Amino acid sequence: MNRRRKFLLASVLALQNSSFIYPSCQKCFSRIILVSKRSNCPKCGSTGESGNANYRYKLSLKVAESNKLFVITVFGSCLDTFFGLTATGLHRILKTSLDNIQMPVTSYSNALTTKAKPKH
Ligand SMILES: [Zn+2]
Numbered sequence: 001m002n003r004r005r006k007f008l009l010a011s012v013l014a015l016q017n018s019s020f021i022y023p024s025c026q027k028c029f030s031r032i033i034l035v036s037k038r039s040n041c042p043k044c045g046s047t048g049e050s051g052n053a054n055y056r057y058k059l060s061l062k063v064a065e066s067n068k069l070f071v072i073t074v075f076g077s078c079l080d081t082f083f084g085l086t087a088t089g090l091h092r093i094l095k096t097s098l099d100n101i102q103m104p105v106t107s108y109s110n111a112l113t114t115k116a117k118p119k120h
Contacts, residue, residue, distance in 0.1 A: 012061050023039065025041035026046070029076070035050075036050070056076055057076060
């Protein structure tokens with residue numbers, strides 16, 4: 001891989017991946033596998049508690065520079081300033097709001113089911 005830094009001033013056309021954070025190994029930054037309460041890194045064998053997992057940004061973008069199209073992947077903490085928080089912090093917020101959303105959605109669909117029942 002070419003390790004030289006290149007700067008690209010381009011317009012973002014699309015986000016290629018919908019899940020742009022992933023649980024990462026603290027040692028080698030690879031994606032770790034979370035099984036119930038344990039985490040396991042398939043690359044270096046490091047294990048831990050899934051509750052303590054660190055998350056990392058992986059943003060895959062389709063960009064345009066003049067008349068050329070590129071698909072670029074941006075990794076890691078350089079995106080912290082862009083999002084305004086770390087990937088671990090963002091994951092915590094997303095998880096909390098998903099837990100909160102669950103309740104109203106369930107009660108809403110229950111209300112619909114109750115209304116749809118015939119009254120005989
Ligand atoms: Zn690892």
